[in-house]
Amino acid sequence: MTAEDTVRSPCVSICALDERDVCIGCQRTGDEILRWTSMTNCERKAVLVKVVEREQEVSL
Numbered sequence: 001m002t003a004e005d006t007v008r009s010p011c012v013s014i015c016a017l018d019e020r021d022v023c024i025g026c027q028r029t030g031d032e033i034l035r036w037t038s039m040t041n042c043e044r045k046a047v048l049v050k051v052v053e054r055e056q057e058v059s060l
Contacts, residue, residue, distance in 0.1 A: 005041070006041065007041045007044035007045055007048070009026070009036055010026040010027070010028065010048065010051055011025065011026050011033075012025045012026055013025065014026075017030055022054060026051065027050075027051040027054040027055050027058070028047060028050075028051060032047050032050075
């Protein structure tokens with residue numbers, strides 16, 4: 001796998017966890033952030049689906 005094939009982190013350099021342990025910048029949990037570098041692309045894509053869901057919850 002090349003660097004171009006790797007699913008990129010959604011980090012936007014606004015790193016602060018809220019009361020639910022979710023980053024207010026990228027919408028990943030603390031655990032997802034810690035494990036990101038060791039995740040497979042499939043796992044990363046699953047996290048990104050959750051990120052979209054969390055973003056929609058916040059915008060309601």
